[in-house]
Amino acid sequence: MQRFSQRAALGVFLTAFPAMAMAQDEAAATIGDTINDIFAASTGWFVALIFANVPGTTVPWIVGWLVIAAAVFSLYFGFIQFRAFKHSIQLVKGDYSDPNDAGEVSHFQALATALSGTVGLGNIAGVAVAVSIGGAGATFWMILAGLLGMATKFTECTLGVKYRNEYPDGSVSGGPMYYLDKGFKERGLPLGKFMAVMFAIFCVLGAMGGGNMFQANQAHAAISGVVGDYPGWITGVILAGVVFAVIIGGLKSIAQVTEKVVPFMGVLYVLSALVIIAMNLDMVGEAFREIVAGAFTGLGVTGGIIGALIQGFRRAAFSNEAGIGSAAIAHSAVRTKEPITEGFVSLLEPFIDTVVICTMTSLVIIITGQLMVNPETGLYILNDSGGIATVGDTSGVALTAAAFSSVFGWFGYVLAVAVFLFAFSTMISWSYYGLKAWTYLFGEGKGKELVFKLLFCFFVIVGAASSLGAVLDFSDAALFAMGVVNIIGLYFLMPVVKRELNGYRARLKSGEIKKFK
């Protein structure tokens, strides 16, 4: 019985991916193929630029860029992610919240909302992509990138709050475009405005790519996995309709329901992973050995150690968005007297998202034996495309689904619902980030905002109809382009954060900032 349901769940998920290849074989060009071709042709150069290798190596420069930045911030702030970890938890628990401020957004709410924008497909599909190409060792590098990324988040979110715009009606707008602009001006540095505009442009693209098309694409994969294969643009039109209803029609109730269901799906996902890990407790040690061995030997994956490293770093950045600048937009809306407290709270995001949740996904995939290993050599068996052969020849969401379903046969269905909801909530989050960048570029106004929102809905359809490869590449490229501009800004503005940090520390020590609980 268990075997049957397991295979059924596997089967339904499998249909999504071969179907894409099949669609291309068909002579008659469908709407999906046409969109896909135009899309791949028009974004190829951008992708090539962002993912160009460092000359003489096989390392994409952008991956080095993000990791070096995270390492620099970790050193500059004296490993703030470990030193301030306890204080961050106390802030989230409300130990330092003035009871007279009750009714304002709490640190917990700020963290939960920011997390619901990042916890999602990166943790489910992204991790599966990382380990199916980079092997178990990718997990090690992913965790490392997550730990270092905590310092980057700390830096950008503090700046996001410090340089936000506050309007007379009490609402606020913030994010990298504001700190690049105002922060550079304050420090007497040139080009702040130019970088702010560049960031805003990339942010709009990133919102359309990773924040929209990739999500729509995987949502379609999840649904067609359950109901059988059908053209992607149909999912696209339906999803675009729901997104339209929320962001244009003002149907806030849908967003509110999603916002409340998503955390529970997240908890359910983590609990299921924990149960699977607990059931195979004896294999956890072996899984970690495989992770460490893979990290330093590659265990035969394409590109060896570097291949594992790149996959781990790349998917970590895509999942926790540290250095990308999106979190700085989300956190800047929170009302707080101390900008640095938002920095402390936000450093927990890469920890929860990458170090905890991504690691769980990857442990489940490894423990359930999805990656095929040659028993004689102990190395991975590679498939035709250079990735690691998996038990059901799956990748992306389908691989995670196969791993979970091998223990809980019904999990494929839960995961399909989770993927759809995560995708939807990430899309709503990114429509917000994109809109903030858009209004920074073009000014606020109903008409201007409507143009962005309509474009956003259009790209939902494009994303659902495109093949994974083209969408994934463009999504990553657009997101990482945000990181290029943002991190240049962070380097120049990190002394500001240091001043904030020192000031806060002194006031904490003198008792000026006191504990209420």
Next chain:
Amino acid sequence: MTTPPIVVAYDGSGAGERAVTLAQTFAESSGAALIVAHVLEWSPYSFLTKEEIEERHKRRKEEMTRAEQALVSPVVAKLQAAGLSVSSDIRFGHVAETLVEIAKASNASQIVIGRIGSSGLGARLFGSVTGTLAQIATVPVTIVP
């Protein structure tokens, strides 16, 4: 030595009115001051959307003003007209816990609160404000039916 004040919970309902009426007779006979307390239900652990976060500060102000103008001020004015010494306290939070805090902060002798009278499944499942208050209060509580 002044008589410690009495906290009366007022939410605009009929039960709230009855509580105010009883508190008024207590205050008249003892000479205690009255504190009209109104708590807006709020949890720092609920989930908000990005727009809700952005607008929260504005909404909080609006909610506060509405509670003040539409609910609390008329009652305060009525009690003052009756010759009593009255103040008000409007806060956000868990209703029962916040009432206890208000009583503590003002060294109140007691809390007067009206009950809606729901004894059905809802109250059994979620508990009631008066029930919780009776359990956690640090001063005597008078529950007005």
